[in-house]
Structure formats: structure tokens, C-alpha cells
Amino acid sequence: MIRKRVLVVDDSAFMRKMISDIIRSSDSLECVDTARNGEDALKKIEKWKPDVITLDVEMPIKDGIQTLTEIMEQNPLPIVMLSSLTKSGADKTIEALSLGAVDVIAKPSGSISLDIKKIETEIIRKVKNAATANVKLTKKRTSERVQASYKPIQSDKPIVAIGSSTGGPRALQQVITKLPADFQAPVVIVQHMPKGFTKSLAERLDKLSLLAVKEAEDQDVIEKGKVYLAPGGKHFRIIRRGQQMVASVTREEPVNGHQPSVDVLFDSVANLKSCHPIAVVLTGMGSDGSKGIIQLKRNHPKTIAISQSEATCVVYGMPQAAEKTSLIDYVHDIDDIHTVLVQKIPKKR
Structure with missing residues (x-):
């Protein structure tokens, strides 16, 4: 089996280690590298050409939204956002999903997130699913354009x-x-x-x-x-x-x-x-x-x-x-x- 190549992007060294270890525990995934911020990530995308990226929302220098926007404009890749459950984190994550991110994983609560192992199965499942995602959606229409009028249903409910x-x-x-x-x-x-x-x-x-x-x-x-x-x-x-x-x-x-x-x-x-x-x-x-x-x-x-x-x-x-x-x-x-x-x-x- 050819493993899917994953780049882990997070400003926390602890989180980078934990997530990359979880990725490596899967038989179908390979963590090729980690990056500490968006700028670092863009360079490593060019180097490694990963199949999937896990991307932290809140980062210094270039945050998750800025990084995602550049990736989707230049060379769309499947991206899974990792976000804290703060109001700001949730709002930014929804913005990221509207810009083309594939999925979201909620970071465990706690200042050091020692309980991230609790979501090990979810991380592996969502990253594997993301690897199959169609982020380069075809412009060709495969269904007939809605031009003919559809008859309204005969119901007021x-x-x-x-x-x-x-x-x-x-x-x-x-x-x-x-x-x-x-x-x-x-x-x-x-x-x-x-x-x-x-x-x-x-x-x-x-x-x-x-x-x-x-x-x-x-x-x-x-x-x-x-x-x-x-x-x-x-x-x-x-x-x-x-x-x-x-x-x-x-x-x-x-x-x-x-x-x-x-x-x-x-x-x-x-x-x-x-x-x-x-x-x-x-x-x-x-x-x-x-x-x-x-x-x-x-x-x-x-x-x-x-x-x-x-x-x-x-x-x-x-x-x-x-x-x-x-x-x-x-x-x-x-x-x-x-x-x-x-x-x-x-x-x-």
C-alpha cells in the first residue's frame, strides 16, 4: 500500500509531535514533515508535495486562513483544520471551510492538550478521508443545467x-x-x-x-x-x-x-x-x-x-x-x- 503523505502544521512543538506520531501510527499515512507556521508550511509543501495537510487555525507570522487561501489559489490540496473550541477559533474554522478546507478536528481542551490521544481515531479517519477528497472540482457540468421550469408541488406544507x-x-x-x-x-x-x-x-x-x-x-x-x-x-x-x-x-x-x-x-x-x-x-x-x-x-x-x-x-x-x-x-x-x-x-x- 502506498501511504498518503501528510504535512502537519502547528505553532506548538508539542502538538506537532503528538499529531505526527498519531499520523505515523496509521498503516496508510506517512508524516513527511512538520511546519511551525504558514510561511514554513508553504516552503515545505513545495518540497514534499504532500497529499494532505493538517493546519492549525491560530499561528503567528501567517495564520491558518492566510495559508489556506494561498494554497487553494496556487495549488489546491486537501486540508483538515485543527481548531480550539473558542468562539474565535470556531468562526475562523467555518471561514476556512467556506474557502475550501475539507474538514475540521476540534483540539482537545486543556492548556497543553495532553488528552489529544482521545481523538487519535478521529484524526486518522479524517485525514484518510481527506486524502480521497476532490478539491480540484471540475468546471465541466455533468448534469443538465436547470433551464426548464419544474412544476411546483401541489402542497401548501x-x-x-x-x-x-x-x-x-x-x-x-x-x-x-x-x-x-x-x-x-x-x-x-x-x-x-x-x-x-x-x-x-x-x-x-x-x-x-x-x-x-x-x-x-x-x-x-x-x-x-x-x-x-x-x-x-x-x-x-x-x-x-x-x-x-x-x-x-x-x-x-x-x-x-x-x-x-x-x-x-x-x-x-x-x-x-x-x-x-x-x-x-x-x-x-x-x-x-x-x-x-x-x-x-x-x-x-x-x-x-x-x-x-x-x-x-x-x-x-x-x-x-x-x-x-x-x-x-x-x-x-x-x-x-x-x-x-x-x-x-x-x-x-
Whole structure:
């Protein structure tokens, strides 16, 4: 097996040693070098030509955002951000993901981070996944451009449910920020992301969007024209309370290795009475969401299921698994998905 070459970038000598030791413990990864800041990293990228980079957010001389921006402009590479769980760290990490970083790993708490061994499995898994990511997305369109008008659904109770993972924050931005202010459906989202980062993602989407976007809280009333993002580390369901749809946010066991889980959200929407679901599966590793699509179609045969095209996915796993159910109605490039949603949702009467 040819090992994937990894460059570890962190201003802490302790963290560089710990992370590089973890990388070297994997049979499929090789730590070729470490760098102490962005300037050092750019030189070593030229020297080693790594397959993947782990990049600290907060560094002197040239920080993670500046470094990431230069890498993505000059020669895009899969980058996994390592960030503290401070508000500043989370905000910068979400910015990094919107600029093309593949994933994020939350640094363990503590001044010296002696408990980093606790996330050894996560580091190896996310770095290995990143090595398969498509960061040089093709400009060629593989799905037909949305030009023909789609007939609006015959329902006044649509609900849009979206699932995404690796590469998802950037994809969500491309969908949510293009929806109009008078969008006549609620939007509920599961994005695989560690606890502590989803609030920053919701705040960023809220600032960039015409719709109000928030991190979902237990008992939130789900209203049309608003977007609700599952909090990291908790499952997110939609339940009925009288005539209202309400958020149920709970900490449980992971499903498909994830909490929140797309399948959990989709299953909950499938169990709603008197609604017309539109399910969207975006870029991500694994198959979370595909079982939920089956359940949605079983309970609501008129469910519209949309997946992101392979050419525009950072990782094609989740959309591919959804498509293998043979229940996907439309496959579209990320730039077109909002158009389908807008055309399918009936206008305000």
C-alpha cells in the first residue's frame, strides 16, 4: 500500500509531535514533515508535495486562513483544520471551510492538550478521508443545467430536509444563500460537524442569507422561510405538536457513527403527517441519509429527492449511496440545487 503523505502544521512543538506520531501510527499515512507556521508550511509543501495537510487555525507570522487561501489559489490540496473550541477559533474554522478546507478536528481542551490521544481515531479517519477528497472540482457540468421550469408541488406544507458532511459547509453556503427571502418552506439541516462549530456555521449562513438561519434548539417551532441547523453532538428531529412542527434536539448514541445523523432527521420527517418532503443529499463521506430516503419515499411517495452531482462533490459518498437506492429524482450540480428548490416550492398566494 502506498501511504498518503501528510504535512502537519502547528505553532506548538508539542502538538506537532503528538499529531505526527498519531499520523505515523496509521498503516496508510506517512508524516513527511512538520511546519511551525504558514510561511514554513508553504516552503515545505513545495518540497514534499504532500497529499494532505493538517493546519492549525491560530499561528503567528501567517495564520491558518492566510495559508489556506494561498494554497487553494496556487495549488489546491486537501486540508483538515485543527481548531480550539473558542468562539474565535470556531468562526475562523467555518471561514476556512467556506474557502475550501475539507474538514475540521476540534483540539482537545486543556492548556497543553495532553488528552489529544482521545481523538487519535478521529484524526486518522479524517485525514484518510481527506486524502480521497476532490478539491480540484471540475468546471465541466455533468448534469443538465436547470433551464426548464419544474412544476411546483401541489402542497401548501412543503419542508426541505438537507444532509451533508465532508465539504458540506461550503455546499450549504452555495444553496442556502441563494434562496429568496419569501421562500415558502422551512429548511432543516444536518451537517456532520463537531460540537462547538455548528453555531458559528449557522451565524455565518445567517449573515450571508436572506433567510434567518439558526442553530436548532429543543422545542423551536419550525416555521417557513427559516433555516434550522442541527447542533453538533446532538440528534435533530422534527415532531408534530398540534398543528405545529417542533424541533426535538437530544443527546443520544450516534447513528451510522454520527450525532447528528442525517438518517435520524430524514426518518423524523418521514413520520410527519400532512407534509410534502423535499430531501437533499449533499457532499459527504459514507452513506448517512440513504436509509432515510427510503423511509421518506415509503411514507410519503411524493417526496422529491435530490442529490449533488459527483463532479461538484468534495466527497461523493453520501450522494452516491442515495443514488444507489434508485429513489433519487434529480441529480444536479451544487450551483443548480437552489433553483430546483425555488421552482418546486409553491409561491406565496
